[in-house]
Amino acid sequence: MRGILRYRLMQSSPGTSTKKLRIQRLLLGTGTWALGWVGMHAVDGRFAVANLAMMLVLVSAMATLWLSTRTSMLLSMASVLAFNWTFVPPRQTFHVDVMQDGILLGSMLLVSWLIAILMARQRSATQEAQRHARQAEQLRGLNETLRDGAAPTADMRHVAQALHDLVDAEVVLLVLRGEVPASNDAAQAEWLGMPTADESAGLWHCTRERSAFGPGTGRYESLTSWYLPLRGGTAAYGAAVVRAPGALLADRTALRQAQALCDQYGLALERRAATQAAEQARQLAQIQAVRNAMLAAISHDYRTPLATILGAASSLVEQDAKLDATRRERLARTITEEAEQLARLTDNTLQLARLTTTGVELQMDWESPEELIGALMHRTRRRARGQRIRARVEAGLPLIRCDALLLSQLLDNLVDNALKYSDGSQEVEIVVRHLGGHIVFAVKDRGAGVPMEWRERIFDAFQRGEAVAQGAEGDAPSRRGAGVGLTVCRAIAQAHGGELRYRARPHGGSSFECWLPEAETPRINPACVEANQ
Amino acid sequence: MTLKVLLVEDDRELRSMLRDVMTVEGYDVVTAASLAEGLALLQHGGQARSASQAWVDLVVLDLGLPDGDGETLLAHLRRRHGTPVIVISARQSDGQKIRLLDGGADDYLVKPFSAGELLARMRVCLRHRGTHAMPAVTRYESDGLCIDLTAHQVLSGGQPVHLTPTEFKLLARLVRSAGQVVTHRQLLTDVWGSEYAEHTHYLRLYMGQLRAKLEASPAEPHRLLTEPGVGYRLVDPSA
Numbered sequence: 001m002r003g004i005l006r007y008r009l010m011q012s013s014p015g016t017s018t019k020k021l022r023i024q025r026l027l028l029g030t031g032t033w034a035l036g037w038v039g040m041h042a043v044d045g046r047f048a049v050a051n052l053a054m055m056l057v058l059v060s061a062m063a064t065l066w067l068s069t070r071t072s073m074l075l076s077m078a079s080v081l082a083f084n085w086t087f088v089p090p091r092q093t094f095h096v097d098v099m100q101d102g103i104l105l106g107s108m109l110l111v112s113w114l115i116a117i118l119m120a121r122q123r124s125a126t127q128e129a130q131r132h133a134r135q136a137e138q139l140r141g142l143n144e145t146l147r148d149g150a151a152p153t154a155d156m157r158h159v160a161q162a163l164h165d166l167v168d169a170e171v172v173l174l175v176l177r178g179e180v181p182a183s184n185d186a187a188q189a190e191w192l193g194m195p196t197a198d199e200s201a202g203l204w205h206c207t208r209e210r211s212a213f214g215p216g217t218g219r220y221e222s223l224t225s226w227y228l229p230l231r232g233g234t235a236a237y238g239a240a241v242v243r244a245p246g247a248l249l250a251d252r253t254a255l256r257q258a259q260a261l262c263d264q265y266g267l268a269l270e271r272r273a274a275t276q277a278a279e280q281a282r283q284l285a286q287i288q289a290v291r292n293a294m295l296a297a298i299s300h301d302y303r304t305p306l307a308t309i310l311g312a313a314s315s316l317v318e319q320d321a322k323l324d325a326t327r328r329e330r331l332a333r334t335i336t337e338e339a340e341q342l343a344r345l346t347d348n349t350l351q352l353a354r355l356t357t358t359g360v361e362l363q364m365d366w367e368s369p370e371e372l373i374g375a376l377m378h379r380t381r382r383r384a385r386g387q388r389i390r391a392r393v394e395a396g397l398p399l400i401r402c403d404a405l406l407l408s409q410l411l412d413n414l415v416d417n418a419l420k421y422s423d424g425s426q427e428v429e430i431v432v433r434h435l436g437g438h439i440v441f442a443v444k445d446r447g448a449g450v451p452m453e454w455r456e457r458i459f460d461a462f463q464r465g466e467a468v469a470q471g472a473e474g475d476a477p478s479r480r481g482a483g484v485g486l487t488v489c490r491a492i493a494q495a496h497g498g499e500l501r502y503r504a505r506p507h508g509g510s511s512f513e514c515w516l517p518e519a520e521t522p523r524i525n526p527a528c529v530e531a532n533q
Numbered sequence: 534m535t536l537k538v539l540l541v542e543d544d545r546e547l548r549s550m551l552r553d554v555m556t557v558e559g560y561d562v563v564t565a566a567s568l569a570e571g572l573a574l575l576q577h578g579g580q581a582r583s584a585s586q587a588w589v590d591l592v593v594l595d596l597g598l599p600d601g602d603g604e605t606l607l608a609h610l611r612r613r614h615g616t617p618v619i620v621i622s623a624r625q626s627d628g629q630k631i632r633l634l635d636g637g638a639d640d641y642l643v644k645p646f647s648a649g650e651l652l653a654r655m656r657v658c659l660r661h662r663g664t665h666a667m668p669a670v671t672r673y674e675s676d677g678l679c680i681d682l683t684a685h686q687v688l689s690g691g692q693p694v695h696l697t698p699t700e701f702k703l704l705a706r707l708v709r710s711a712g713q714v715v716t717h718r719q720l721l722t723d724v725w726g727s728e729y730a731e732h733t734h735y736l737r738l739y740m741g742q743l744r745a746k747l748e749a750s751p752a753e754p755h756r757l758l759t760e761p762g763v764g765y766r767l768v769d770p771s772a
Contacts, residue, residue, distance in 0.1 A: 336647070339645065347625070363762060365717075365733045365762075366733045366734040367733075367737065368737040370741060370744070371759040371761075372759070372761065373752055373753075374744075374751070374752060374753060374754045374758075374759055375758070375759040375760070375761050378753075378758060378759075391753055392752070393752040403626075403762070404761035404762040405626050405761055408761045408762075409625075522734050524734070524735060524738060
């Protein structure tokens with residue numbers, strides 16, 4: 001009983017105010033007694049002794065409201081004795097006529113004691129009910145906090161705080177990162193608090209055994225702390241050691257509540273693990289789907305240029321004598337061009353695989369849009385159809401923060417598409433502008449454009465559709481291999497915190513625009529700046 | 534005297550193809566299929582011409598070797614010789630490639646590359662061969678651009694071009710490696726100092742100024758070429 005009173009959870013107000021309250025109640029109780037006695041003296045002589053006796057019983061019952069059971073019983077006994085001395089004839093003696101007043105006095109004492117005991121029972125029942133309510137409230141509160149799904153370390157602190165609130169004790173937590181490791185490897189778990197070597201071993205043992213031990217648990221009773229597993233439905237996800245004060249260690253109720261808190265955390269951990277597993281399964285399924293699409297595309301997009309290369313090369317080997325110089329050169333050029341196409345397709349496929357994996361690190365640096373376009377022009381001009389390309393770069397553009405190789409790949413793909421899907425006599429234009437906090441790279445052609453229903457789908461991997469091929473005119477073979485290009489472009493733009501958009505041009509044709517957010521260019525050390533005469 | 538080339542490449546097909554390409558061009562080609570073989574050939578494959586000149590004139594080194602790092606071979610070579618090295622890398626974004634360029638490799642190619650490209654790079658490298666022993670390049674003339682480092686003079690289409698001291702230093706560094714790629718780090722270290730090695734934005738600013746002064750159309754440069762993610766190249770004067 002006294003142990004329970006020491007729970008901080010039990011206390012309506014902690015520390016010094018409790019002491020004050022207790023003194024207040026003692027004063028109220030004893031004051032009632034004093035008033036009662038004054039009253040009895042006041043009416044003494046006017047009423048019969050039996051009436052005075054009833055007053056005493058009344059006072060005793062009232063005082064019990066404020067006084068502890070023991071104090072009440074002691075005061076009642078003292079009062080009955082004093083009553084006997086003061087009011088029961090012969091007065092000023094303890095002499096009692098058993099037949100006359102003995103029964104009266106005895107009854108008074110017994111009734112007072114009975115009231116005190118009943119009061120105590122009532123009080124303890126109320127306290128127990130309040131305690132249950134508080135513990136239920138604590139469990140509910142913790143459950144709520146855990147369900148909010150804050151960072152795991154924050155959750156650990158919440159649980160430790162709840163245990164601390166319960167028994168006013170230091171708590172050390174071990175929470176597994178994954179499966180139970182083969183050996184007690186500290187790196188395989190998250191820790192809260194500083195465990196001693198013994199505690200650390202105990203925590204691992206508790207996690208593996210999935211059962212509590214320590215005083216009150218029936219196992220290793222001689223320990224001075226509780227070791228409580230964080231149990232979910234099927235496994236333990238860690239353990240807690242509660243360094244509870246000695247007086248509390250034997251308390252089963254507190255132990256049960258502590259275990260309930262730990263189990264609730266265990267369930268929350270289990271929920272989190274289940275959610276993670278489901279997410280992983282979903283990602284795996286998605287990866288599988290992408291992989292299947294890739295394999296399907298590889299069998300098509302790779303085989304076609306390979307067939308051309310093989311055909312041209314074998315023709316050179318087998319028909320060598322029959323070929324004139326022009327034909328031979330044309331075959332060799334076909335091989336070169338198709339091989340370049342294959343190289344681009346490989347680059348794109350690999351890049352897409354790399355970008356869709358999480359945790360890709362971009363080689364970010366400060367790049368000049370003018371330079372990126374310059375290099376792009378240099379590469380494009382060397383290609384067979386690259387002569388009809390024009391570039392316009394707005395003057396005074398700020399530097400952009402990007403991965404130069406990735407952005408070059410994006411621009412190469414867009415230019416490649418523009419050259420492929422537009423007439424050989426029409427210009428392909430690259431425009432770089434500064435537009436509302438963004439740097440916009442636009443690649444514009446005067447081809448047939450993209451039909452409405454394809455405007456989003458062209459960005460999906462391997463969705464190069466017949467609609468696009470049908471919509472455009474010209475030689476069909478050069479229209480292959482856009483299956484992954486735009487997907488990579490969009491992935492690259494997004495990896496830079498930007499966006500790739502399609503816009504139909506007013507007088508026909510497509511404009512693919514890569515919007516990159518403007519970044520604040522680092523300052524140049526003023527000492528390094530020179531006057532430019 | 535025929536020029537000797539050591540080709541270190543583990544893929545048999547690519548090795549024999551490259552050997553054929555180089556042989557047709559008149560080079561004397563020795564091949565190695567692994568790093569160990571390459572090192573052994575470098576040490577014992579022939580009579581060193583002098584203390585600073587190995588028996589090979591040029592090394593073409595593939596990075597993806599089965600038995601080790603191309604860096605080992607470069608380090609071995611650079612301890613004694615100035616023999617030019619061209620690095621062949623399988624990936625565009627290859628950190629090792631840039632490390633090797635910073636560590637003294639002369640140029641790089643990314644697979645797949647054309648034979649013409651390789652031969653052009655080889656010609657540039659061989660022209661620069663042993664520059665540290667010979668007087669450094671001080672003059673550059675190509676396509677109407679004339680740069681005289683000793684006279685501190687730059688003429689474009691016969692007209693003098695005024696450059697700030699930093700611009701001139703930057704251009705001079707590119708002239709000394711004309712035709713070859715110079716990495717960002719090399720340029721920043723040589724022109725601004727090693728504490729500026731990561732300050733790429735300085736380079737972007739000054740290269741922009743140089744382009745504005747030396748290129749007819751800065752958005753489509755023909756002289757100061759950008760190698761995205763790697764560095765810059767002043768176009769080879771003989772190209």
